[in-house]
Amino acid sequence: MPAVQAEKLLQQLDEVWVSLGKQQEEAGGVLRACAITLIAVVDEAADIGETLADIMHDNPSRAIVIRISDDGRPLSARAFAQCWMPFGRRQQICCEQVEMAASSASFADVPSVLRGLLAPDLPVVLWVRHPDALKLPAMAAVMALAHKVVVEPRGYEDWKWLMDEVARLNRAGIVIADLAWTRITRWRDLTARLFDAPERRAQLAQVDRLVIEHSSPEPGPAVRYMAAWIANSLGRRLDTRFHQAGSTKYWQIQSVVLSGPSVEFALRRTEHQVVQMQAASLESCTLFPQLKEAELLREELAILGPDPVFQKVLAAQ
């Protein structure tokens, strides 16, 4: 008899619901909501409580959090519920959560338990926040359960390997998302906006140079994706330069400048989380508030199918 059984966990979840329902009977009970199964693979000490709670608001999920440690511990698991009271309502909304702890070795036991734990008939998203886990042999079996895999390269030293791995998984037909790509959506969106006006679009043919400034010693994945996307969209290579400008805890794009002999189109981060858009007489600013992890995930959870633009960028790597 395996130590961790999906059926037992499901039973525990049911018990949680019954007791929550009893506690909240006066207030109209609790609402059990579930739209997806979200599997999060994180390192042992990761603090993702707030992110999960945030996502639950628009994507009520059965969250399965798998914490990976380096010790040789056997697989263990427990089930509980996360509840919150939406503003102005009497009824609590609760989502169920299963928390598992595994070591690199006992991770091999995870796929068989997961198979019984997925919420029936609903999409499954695998969020790999601890990219080393992608190197575990059992990961392929976990990925096979998911409709979409989301990876997080932020703070990961071996990000070059990870970028290659993402491209490889894409080639293997897995629906893959990279939060570094998600982080540049608004930069891309502003770039597109620059060229909404037909007269500026007409000048695009003159553009032959791209300069991206970033705040890390090396141009990270976001910078590379941005450059690849611009080249892909234009259908030609530009003279491309990356420069470091300032330094922040995590890499960040500071500016994107497209230019040619007599044209310049620029997006520049100024202070106050403001990005300035400049081109000839045009000058306009946009807010780029700090993005939370939950907001990035929310964007990915809203797209459960393939992302053709990103796939093209990956294919060109």
Place this chain on the structure above:
Amino acid sequence: MENPFEDRLRFERRVPPCAIVIFGANGDLTQRKLIPALYRLAYERRFPPGIAIIGNSRTPMTDDQFREKMREAVQKFLEDSPFDVDLWNDFAKGLFYCSGDIGDPAMYAGLKVRIAQVAEERGTAGNVLFYLSTQPSQYIPVVQNLGAVGLNNSAGWTRIIIEKPFGHDTESSNVLHDAVRQVFRESQVYRIDHYLGKETVQNVLAFRFGNGIFEPLWNRRYVSHVQITAAESIGVGSRGGYYQEAGALRDMIQNHLLQVMATIAMEPPAVFEPDAVRDERAKLLRSIRTLKPEDVATHAVAGQYGAARVGGEDALGFRQEKGVDPESQTNTYAAMTFFVENWRWAGVPFYIRTGKRMPKRVTDIAIQFNDAPHSVFVDAPIMSRSGRGPNLLILRIQPEEGISLRFRSKQPGAGMRLRPVSMDFNYGSSFGERSPSAYETLLLDAMAGDSTLYTRQDMVDASWKAVQPVLDVWSETKHHFPNYDAGSWGPQASEEMLQRRGHTWRVP
């Protein structure tokens, strides 16, 4: 050439730059709804650079004074998003003001020059969106004057948004339409019905046509009747004067609630495109049975609230409200029974009610399905008010948007006792993202040239025709008002209207 950087999957739909000209810029609607919605769209990065807003009203103001006034309005009325000074300063650069009386033809020559200057300065490519946020009596002169100086056409597109009411009866609606038609093509005219901009009303379409399981039940075979309720807990407040002329039937049923009914009952369009959707809505409205004068008494109920104690306080009756005639015959409550004459709905009553000073603010649509054809639980006590099974599907529009299914279930324990239970889906909690306000959605749609959520003249006309017999009979009737207490669910006669068909109003 298309924008090579477009990514429809990730980017929000963008609109082309344009000049928005607001008539009545010093008014309540502009400050409370329009400018906050426009600022919010800028905040959400939904606007192109170069958008310009030109306000007009009589009060003399400089551009800067107008900007200051609008800043105060945004700070006061902006809901659930922060006010950012940098963004506001950028947004305010696109705000301009042009004072003058809209009855004065000379004003339009000045306005035309101003629009051209702004177009040059901001790069709006000649696109102009006029917004009539003035009193309805001024719609016709504005439109005529715009036509006289050639502002009905420009180098880009020209569109005009008209606020309800579109006339006060069939005839005046046609007069307005004729005047508008002389100057603008129908495709340029955007008649706003902010109800259609509400997320849940749009969701009705997603619910009906995005799922295969409900549509087969959506007809006379399975639906017993439909109840549409739009209740407000407040009275008329400071709008007494305006309301007195309109009344509940005109203010709510003729426009908003008939549009909601059309959305519920229309046939599926072949494609989700503006004219296909509007064609189906219009067809449905045209299939509403026109009442004969002698049927009005049994198919329509008028009400007016009287003074009562509500929640430990004395609430005024309508006739005691400020600006209201003490003998007023205005209906603050109206309920009607409609029938749709087509194969899908023949014989199914659509009950619509709306009122002020009801016990709570709620708008919902209830689809009452037929009872099981044969009850196998003959002896089982049924714990519900009507003694019938609930078999109800409820689409809630406000305050909490969502969908509930009410059905019978066995009460746990020995014996077969049935009780109604509810299965709820809340948009708010399932998709916690902030929904855009109706005005944000609609303004953006007009800029993008998407008229799906706007009403067309044939729809306006059909819905006036549906209520005209009642307006005619009521205008000749001396009502015994007040006939319901403030804080109650309306007059007894309304209950009786349903009882004649063996139905009762739900308590929403």
